[in-house]
């Protein structure tokens with residue numbers, strides 16, 4: 611496979627904090643339309659890896675290619691424009707605005723949230739809002755104040771806000787934390803829809819959920835990749851059982 615077939619190519623990536631290698635010479639390739647799940651014990655380096663890919667943390671060495679372009683020196687806000695979206699665990703939606711307004715202000719036009727109330731959406735923006743609302747399952751909630759949504763709906767809205775920016779790589783940190791069983795199922799369906807035309811990387815601890823969503827699983831341990839492959843393969847790997855799944 612040539613490197614152009616990957617959405618993301620991370621090679622020999624390293625970052626040290628006061629001499630401690632949190633990511634240690636790590637190489638990872640994620641295909642277009644792939645849903646990759648990263649698992650591993652606490653402190654394995656999962657969050658740090660996503661921080662390096664989105665540009666929140668600066669790497670000490672190695673390479674990160676997104677759509678075949680080296681992005682290691684590109685600042686975080688420009689990586690967003692290139693098509694890298696990152697959702698953290700805590701939702702950062704505007705609770706006092708409607709679902710519609712939350713989506714509209716996320717359109718990448720540099721508009722401030724304060725302008726949202728007097729804002730007139732162009733047909734382009736309205737079409738994108740409708741498409742994204744359908745994708746996240748909130749078409750019938752567009753006029754609802756975001757603060758009144760359920761916990762799961764708030765998480766989906768935040769995913770929708772990222773989708774407004776048309777990412778080609780979406781990274782999610784424990785997307786089902788605090789969700790009901792029904793919301794978890796709907797989130798699995800949402801992630802399957804999203805990766806039909808984007809690459810998705812998810813950090814997740816819930817193994818039942820991982821089995822439901824992952825095309826491939828990467829197991830991290832001490833800043834390195836311990837195992838990688840389909841879930842059935844990695845969960846039968848003695849190294850993985852030893853450091854993670856066996857506990």
Ligand code: ADP
Nearest residue numbers: 627628632650651652653654655656657658659
């Ligand atoms: P995980 O997400 O797998 O639980 P993290 O990526 O949060 O692991 O952390 C990996 C290791 O790097 C941990 O030992 C953590 O303490 C350390 N670490 C992460 N960020 C920093 C930082 N900014 N400064 C110092 N140490 C850090």
